[in-house]
Amino acid sequence: MTAQGVTRGEHVFKLLVTGPFAAGKTSLIQAVSHTPVVETEVDASGCEAVVKARTTVAMDFGTYALQDDDGNADVRLLMFGTPGQERFRFMTDIMKGDVDAVVFVVDFEAEHTHAEAGAAMRALLADLRVPVVVAVNRCDDPTDAAILARRLGTLASEAALPCQLIDQTSAREVAIEALLAVLDRLERSDVELLDPLERVVALAGAA
Numbered sequence: 001m002t003a004q005g006v007t008r009g010e011h012v013f014k015l016l017v018t019g020p021f022a023a024g025k026t027s028l029i030q031a032v033s034h035t036p037v038v039e040t041e042v043d044a045s046g047c048e049a050v051v052k053a054r055t056t057v058a059m060d061f062g063t064y065a066l067q068d069d070d071g072n073a074d075v076r077l078l079m080f081g082t083p084g085q086e087r088f089r090f091m092t093d094i095m096k097g098d099v100d101a102v103v104f105v106v107d108f109e110a111e112h113t114h115a116e117a118g119a120a121m122r123a124l125l126a127d128l129r130v131p132v133v134v135a136v137n138r139c140d141d142p143t144d145a146a147i148l149a150r151r152l153g154t155l156a157s158e159a160a161l162p163c164q165l166i167d168q169t170s171a172r173e174v175a176i177e178a179l180l181a182v183l184d185r186l187e188r189s190d191v192e193l194l195d196p197l198e199r200v201v202a203l204a205g206a207a
Ligand SMILES: Nc1nc2c(ncn2[C@@H]2O[C@H](COP(=O)(O)OP(=O)(O)OP(=O)(O)O)[C@@H](O)[C@H]2O)c(=O)[nH]1
Pocket: 020, 021, 022, 023, 024, 025, 026, 027, 028, 052, 054, 055, 056, 057, 082, 083, 084, 085, 137, 138, 163, 164, 165, 166, 167
């Protein structure tokens, strides 16, 4: 188990937020983080600059905490976002240690990225063997999101969410889905949590 209790009763999980260039990884972390986001965006150059003005060159870091009724943080997600450009792929290798779940972000409308995204996602999951949540950005239809996720290579049991990652509520749903995937895996592997799953699900509903 990679989760560590930082204070009594607190659980900390590490999420790796990754996916193709311009999929919406930084947007997700910016939308949900409860702490100022550490980001490493610089002006894009070459053909990337046509797609968007700024691009991540090292990592994004943000946090998301779920609190109980007394305002104590019971669960904290540490979200590490990778760059999307191929030339920075080594950053993913640096950041993927001790990950509890992967949030794989893909832009539904950027069809030209999907084949390569699928290959990268499958390789990553074969290596890490952790739960994945596919965040299908710029998509409103759960069926479309599920079909794309299956095409990328997920199992039917793995979560695929349609989302608009510039929207806080939508991005939060993705973060909570990732937490539920982590907890589900912990339950299946009989790793003891101090608090039962039901409590965290209730907290997620109240967030
Ligand atoms: N309309 C719309 N735009 C979005 C949405 N999510 C992200 N964007 C925009 O898409 C662009 C790319 O988003 P980023 O979050 O920078 O993408 P990224 O995956 O971090 O990109 P790299 O780090 O360069 O790989 C930005 O201009 C965002 O504002 C969305 O849900 N709807």
